[in-house]
Structures are given as C-alpha cells and as structure tokens.
Amino acid sequence: MADAEKRKVGDRGQVTLPKRLRDAFDIHGGDEVTIREEGDRIVIEKPTSREELAEGYRRRADRHRELADETATLSREANDQLGDAPEWKE
The missing domain is CATH 2.10.260 (Pemi-like Protein 1; Chain: D)
Structure with missing residues (x-):
C-alpha cells in the first residue's frame, strides 16, 4: 500500500x-x-455526486453518437465501393 x-x-x-x-x-x-x-x-x-454521474452519462451518450456516426459513414463508404450484395445461389 x-x-x-x-x-x-x-x-x-x-x-x-x-x-x-x-x-x-x-x-x-x-x-x-x-x-x-x-x-x-x-x-x-x-x-459520486449526481452532477458527476450525470456528466459521465452525457460523455457516454456523446461517445455512442460519435460511434454511430462513424459506423454509418463506414457503411456508406462500403456500399459505395462494393455496391449491393450479390444474390446467393445454392
């Protein structure tokens, strides 16, 4: 210690x-x-004070929004590059 x-x-x-x-x-x-x-x-x-807890939740929500935006951008880029998925044939 x-x-x-x-x-x-x-x-x-x-x-x-x-x-x-x-x-x-x-x-x-x-x-x-x-x-x-x-x-x-x-x-x-x-x-932990209510203010500290609320601030932590705000930061977490902001980070989730950033990740969702980043994922959406990457998904659009992948669609632009790859186009639609081909039909699966068995």
Missing part, C-alpha cells in the same frame, strides 16, 4: 483523514463519505 499513514482511532471511533487525501479527493468538513467492508478491509469512498 503506497503512501500509507497510520492514524489513531479516538474513543468515539473517529479517525481524521490525512489532509493530502482530503485535498486529493476534494473532501471537506461536513461532506459525506461511504464506509464499507471489502473482504478483510475497511474502504472509505467519496460518493
């Missing part, structure tokens, strides 16, 4: 996240984090 830091757990079960991690993950006082078990580990994550 790179750059691991030890922290003491307070009497009430509280742990302070290191400042460099709070800065790196844009976590501020009052923000919510998700804490879960993963095998024999405790994982603390910053939840």
Whole structure:
C-alpha cells in the first residue's frame, strides 16, 4: 500500500483523514463519505455526486453518437465501393 499513514482511532471511533487525501479527493468538513467492508478491509469512498454521474452519462451518450456516426459513414463508404450484395445461389 503506497503512501500509507497510520492514524489513531479516538474513543468515539473517529479517525481524521490525512489532509493530502482530503485535498486529493476534494473532501471537506461536513461532506459525506461511504464506509464499507471489502473482504478483510475497511474502504472509505467519496460518493459520486449526481452532477458527476450525470456528466459521465452525457460523455457516454456523446461517445455512442460519435460511434454511430462513424459506423454509418463506414457503411456508406462500403456500399459505395462494393455496391449491393450479390444474390446467393445454392
């Protein structure tokens, strides 16, 4: 585990996240984090915001549109070069 830091757990079960991690993950006082078990580990994550999730879906939709346009262009080019498919004879 790179750059691991030890922290003491307070009497009430509280742990302070290191400042460099709070800065790196844009976590501020009052923000919510998700804490879960993963095998024999405790994982603390910053939840994905609705805005971040929506932006991810927008980027994915844009990429799908780009691929559909590219496929349509390639299909037109193939039709122009090859013409209609020949009749199959058995």
